Amino acid sequence: MVCTALQMDYLKPELAFARGVVLTGVEEPVTIPDQFRADILLLLPRLRRFAFSLTRSGPDADDLLQDACISALANWQQYDAAQPFDRWMFRIVRNSWISEIRKRKVRLGEGNVPAEDASELQTEQVADVSLEVKDVMGEVAHLPQELSQPLLLVCAEGYSYQETADLLDVPKGTVMSRIHRARKLLMVQLKEEKGA
Amino acid sequence: MTDISVKLSAYLDGELDEDEARLIEAQLADDPLLQQELDELVEANSIALLSFENMLHEPIELSVAQSIKTADETDAIPDFEADVTANERKVIDGVFDQPSVKRQRDADQQQLAVRSPLWRSMAASLILFLLGGAGGYTLHKEMFAGGAPVEIAAVEKRGWLKEIADYHAVYSTEERHLVEVRGDKKEHLTNWLVKKTGASFQVPDLSGLGYVFEGGRLLVADGRPVAQLIYRDKDATVVALCIQKMPAGMFSDKSKDQIGAADMKKNTIKDFDFFSWASGAVHYVVVGPNGKTELEKIALEAARHI
Numbered sequence: 001m002v003c004t005a006l007q008m009d010y011l012k013p014e015l016a017f018a019r020g021v022v023l024t025g026v027e028e029p030v031t032i033p034d035q036f037r038a039d040i041l042l043l044l045p046r047l048r049r050f051a052f053s054l055t056r057s058g059p060d061a062d063d064l065l066q067d068a069c070i071s072a073l074a075n076w077q078q079y080d081a082a083q084p085f086d087r088w089m090f091r092i093v094r095n096s097w098i099s100e101i102r103k104r105k106v107r108l109g110e111g112n113v114p115a116e117d118a119s120e121l122q123t124e125q126v127a128d129v130s131l132e133v134k135d136v137m138g139e140v141a142h143l144p145q146e147l148s149q150p151l152l153l154v155c156a157e158g159y160s161y162q163e164t165a166d167l168l169d170v171p172k173g174t175v176m177s178r179i180h181r182a183r184k185l186l187m188v189q190l191k192e193e194k195g196a
Numbered sequence: 197m198t199d200i201s202v203k204l205s206a207y208l209d210g211e212l213d214e215d216e217a218r219l220i221e222a223q224l225a226d227d228p229l230l231q232q233e234l235d236e237l238v239e240a241n242s243i244a245l246l247s248f249e250n251m252l253h254e255p256i257e258l259s260v261a262q263s264i265k266t267a268d269e270t271d272a273i274p275d276f277e278a279d280v281t282a283n284e285r286k287v288i289d290g291v292f293d294q295p296s297v298k299r300q301r302d303a304d305q306q307q308l309a310v311r312s313p314l315w316r317s318m319a320a321s322l323i324l325f326l327l328g329g330a331g332g333y334t335l336h337k338e339m340f341a342g343g344a345p346v347e348i349a350a351v352e353k354r355g356w357l358k359e360i361a362d363y364h365a366v367y368s369t370e371e372r373h374l375v376e377v378r379g380d381k382k383e384h385l386t387n388w389l390v391k392k393t394g395a396s397f398q399v400p401d402l403s404g405l406g407y408v409f410e411g412g413r414l415l416v417a418d419g420r421p422v423a424q425l426i427y428r429d430k431d432a433t434v435v436a437l438c439i440q441k442m443p444a445g446m447f448s449d450k451s452k453d454q455i456g457a458a459d460m461k462k463n464t465i466k467d468f469d470f471f472s473w474a475s476g477a478v479h480y481v482v483v484g485p486n487g488k489t490e491l492e493k494i495a496l497e498a499a500r501h502i
Contacts, residue, residue: 045253141247186243
């Protein structure tokens with residue numbers, strides 16, 4: 001295995017041999033900027049929230065967050081500083097989740113899964129919400145994932161409808177209708193609570 | 197679901213162009229049912245926002261932070277003592293000094309005597325992060341065992357006032373949408389806000405000072421719910437009384453009858469003056485335009501009758 005400059009970031013020369021890596025001696029030393037790590041750390045609470053909204057499971061959200069952060073660090077040179085960093089990281093979280101879903105479906109013997117099928121694991125009405133999800137997500141726990149995600153991005157993250165559509169790979173009109181459906185469902189829920 | 201109904205949400209999110217927004221506003225003026233639907237959408241949005249804010253307080257696996265910090269093993273080891281206080285060092289050690297990391301750091305410290313300014317700037321960022329200075333994140337109490345409660349209170353206080361200033365800048369200029377629930381539904385509003393905030397209160401009557409109670413809304417500051425009661429005088433000057441239950445473990449010995457001018461703390465943020473005080477387990481703040489001389493009187497009146 002020949003180590004590229006990107007991969008070298010994680011390797012001390014003395015450890016490279018032990019890990020089966022051959023350094024060619026011509027690579028330029030490249031290290032991950034400290035500020036890049038600090039920026040990821042600052043985003044962690046928001047990334048964890050987004051990860052939980054995708055996975056609806058604490059352990060899965062933690063695994064997804066870990067995978068996404070490692071992926072971001074490994075690809076830090078691909079980040080275009082002219083773009084918002086949080087958007088780039090959210091995209092990585094989502095792509096990592098799609099990748100995980102594909103792996104799970106393959107493991108279940110369902111073969112390779114196209115992206116459009118893998119993008120949302122739970123798109124139907126959430127009939128049975130776990131206590132953990134209720135605990136973490138509060139009033140929005142009962143919203144189906146397909147509704148809570150655009151609401152999260154627009155309402156809490158300040159995304160525009162177009163930015164949300166780009167991230168979730170759905171048309172802008174779909175984002176608009178899903179956000180409205182989410183609020184209407186919450187309204188019904190609130191009325192029921194008030195009536196109770 | 198009608199097209200106009202869907203557009204209400206888009207209107208709320210500022211996603212309509214100017215002509216469409218003007219059309220919606222005209223329809224809202226003529227159609228009380230549509231206005232009611234918009235009010236309900238605003239309420240639903242506040243609830244969603246509160247839920248999403250609360251999610252920011254979920255604990256994060258230490259291994260994630262460790263992996264971000266240690267992914268590049270050739271980094272120099274920071275000299276924390278040079279730039280951080282003892283308490284801050286405890287915070288950092290409490291989070292990052294897992295045995296394996298500490299062993300690696302000790303070994304590296306024997307080999308490396310290099311000081312890295314970049315690392316120190318990162319340490320400063322980490323402290324901000326750990327103390328909740330960014331992204332609304334606050335650490336869980338166990339991380340502060342023997343730590344720095346004073347710093348936590350300071351950060352939270354600054355955060356809450358700044359967020360109130362942001363809200364006031366937006367809402368105080370509203371005419372039709374100044375409040376979420378109008379003042380003529382005071383009982384409903386009070387019950388709702390008391391339930392949501394966990395802070396018991398009654399709406400103070402400030403008419404003696406020339407202020408009419410217009411209603412209120414639910415806000416979120418520092419990830420916790422805030423009841424905002426809004427008053428307006430004959431010159432259309434808007435002042436707000438905000439009420440937030442303090443985090444568990446924080447408490448003021450002062451009862452509302454004991455609150456006087458000496459207990460009021462004045463701050464000015466973003467062209468707004470604030471008079472804040474604490475009583476029992478609740479924080480209060482009155483916010484209004486900078487230089488409004490009667491604001492302290494309003495705060496004292498509110499403190500006595502809340």
